[in-house]
Amino acid sequence: MSSITIELPDEVVQSAISPEEFVGELRLAAAIHWYSRGLTSQGNGAQIPGMDRRSFILALGRAGVDAIQVSPQELKAEVENELEARRQRLADHPPRSRGPA
DSSP states (O other), X not given: OOOOOOOOOTTTSOTTSOHHHHHHHHHHHHHHHHHHTTSSOHHHHHHTTTOOHHHHHHHHHHTXXXXXXXXXXXXXXXXXXXXXXXXXXXXXXOOOOOOOO
């Protein structure tokens, strides 16, 4: 594991929380930021602040960040794939006729 030292002005670190709590909040903020920019996955993002994936997803929600990051191109490809699969299912198994109306 890598270790990084960051020097901050005393005024930045709130006296109401311990240095350990501040570091935890800073790690979570970094993970959320990197996830929102598509630079890390949910699993890796959860590891940064030492959370499980479910807790990280909940933290994303509290921060107003979508837990599912899909680009417009990925969404279009998923929709096209699903439409093609549906067409294939219909071609393989056409609906039965209900007889004369």
